Amino acid sequence: LRAKSSTPLRVVRTPGTTAEYRRRAPDDLGFGVKFQELDGLEVQRRAVTSPASFDVIEHWSLTTELAWTASAIQPIDVGRIANWSDVLTLENSSNLMDELKVGKGVSPREILFIQPDGELGATVSPQVSMVPTTYQFDSFGYHSSLRQTLFPGEIESWGWLLDDRWRGLTAITAHAPIAIAEMALASQARGLMTFEDIGNLQIHEIDQLIALLIDYKHRGHFRAFWETSSQSAALLRSGDVVIESMWPGAATETGASDIVTAVPAEGTRAWLIGLSISSRCTGEQLERAYSYINWSLSGWSGAHATRYGLYATAPGAMSKYLTEDEWDFWYCGKPARSEIFDLAGRKVASQGDVRVGGSCVRRMREVAVWNTFMNEYNYLIRRWRDFMTA
């Protein structure tokens, strides 16, 4: 056993670090790891303004762009990432990097590779701004009783979130950038608005969308605006709400089998998380930062995230930690051959069940929009405040 040094590696990430993860990382690595969990917006601010306060940061791909502009993170040499070629694999022969281009908004691929001019771009290069670790495709959830009010043959659509049939029974998230993207998808699906680029709204489009939403709000359409995944789960469980924007995890958290995760015809709202190294990290800490990143891709961590309901990169390494049945269910969209359990030991599938949305490759190809900092983000959050207080 190597002696644990007095300065642990400082890792900042969003909530969801299990006790097992906290224990496992330092044990496997042979040095101390200090995890600090911050809410999404705080991670963002930290990544941009306080690079001296962390060594490694696990953040959304959209924040990478900002952190890079602010010189808060340093280039990661992919030659030092043992499983880099595996990170790029999606499933069998499919290449993650190619599929990442699907969907509007700033796709993670566009901010991944460091270009010769020092800017971030999509062209493959030996240095990256972040090492992708996990990703997911979000949509909305609804109570199965809602199906009784559907028209024959009606298919799931983002438009349902702005559908008068569920006036007063609808909830959306209070997170401005995410809610705006979902409401844009909903208003477009209902034919209420069109957008030049739904991944990068213009000032007049933001104004028009906010006016529309204020009108809906005044008509009593929204029952609630939730802040956390647990709140959203409670809303559906209580029956106060029958349809709402929903993040993965909330569906299982309800503990109810009658909550349906939708696969909207228009596609999903996708996001990707990865690891970046602080621009201030040097010497021994830098070596450890690389070790931590390599550890994150070495299989155990990915399998852990998979059972948490996320998709993890570097699938090859996970084969040691996931059964073939689990792999086929979680990633390949095949019917479960036996019962499948999540991280908390809750049953998520019975024999014959198929994961919502099908295979990972298929879901990747059906992304409508990536979580993005639109160019008018600053204006957007101010107008969103107008809506919240209207």
Add this chain to the structure above:
Amino acid sequence: MDTKNDDQNRLARRAESSKQQAQLPLYSQVVNGLEELIADDVLPRGLVLIEGPIASYYGVSRVPVRQALALLAERGLVRTFRGRGYLVARPGEDPAPLRIPFRSLDLPSRTQSSPGRGRVYEWQRVHDEIADEISECLLFGTYQIRESSLCTRFDISRTVVREVLSRLAVRGLIEKDDRSHWICGPFTAKANLEQYQMRTILELAALKDCSESGLLPDVGPMLARLDETISRPASLLPMIGRLENDLHGLMFDRCKNERLKASIVQNQLSLHVHRMFYRHFGPDASEPMLREHRRILVALYSSRVQEALAALEAHLAAAWKRSQARLKVLAVIKEPNLPDFLERMH
């Protein structure tokens, strides 16, 4: 006879130099004034210089004084020390701080030493400071400007406040809303794009015009300043505003088309994005703006005007891209403390 002639010549030279001074930006006038006072030992070694009294002596706001002191530090005439302000000291000297009220020094009467404007109008004294505080908040929302608070804060009349505000409106910093209230912000990505598009049209036209009419300034000193700054990265922050002003302001100073000149000034709000970014994240030696400016100045220095025009166009395109990225970053940082004359609307 001879003495009289000498006197007359000297007076004539002074009047001429006074006229030239008046063309200079306020901070340059302060720099020249202080330089002279240091050379004449009116400001003794070790004297502690602070912004307020100097500003009041020259009848300007503290903003140009701050810039002037940073520049003098650059030139090795003053330097920072453990206390507030600057010390009059040459490099290597370590005199004990000398705290004497500025006004009690043997200063020449203002009309002589503030070579420059015979009269500094009331609005000029506060204009830059108000502009500075507004631009600091511009990115963070929409604000209404309270005239009465400005009167109290700067101890000036409504007439002076209105004079300042109408001048800020000409620069595009503030505007009137439907109810005739003065408002500012938010500076959007759309406004930023439109300003860069306008700047590309206007600044290229002005550069072409000035070079064709032989009205370009001497770019030698500009290039020297730029190279000096590049060689000393620590001086980047205090100098960067001046470097921007060299290329995007002074360069067109002699342009005969007054409307073109005025339009250029009106479309330079985008420079605030970079300024705010540097203030929060600091410019570093790899700041691309430095190389881009250099390419333009070097081309002009060797009279390669076509090359300079192409380089200016490329610079504005690249600067726009950087400003869009920087604008997003600034949306994440915490809003600065609002001055009491700004009231948040949304």
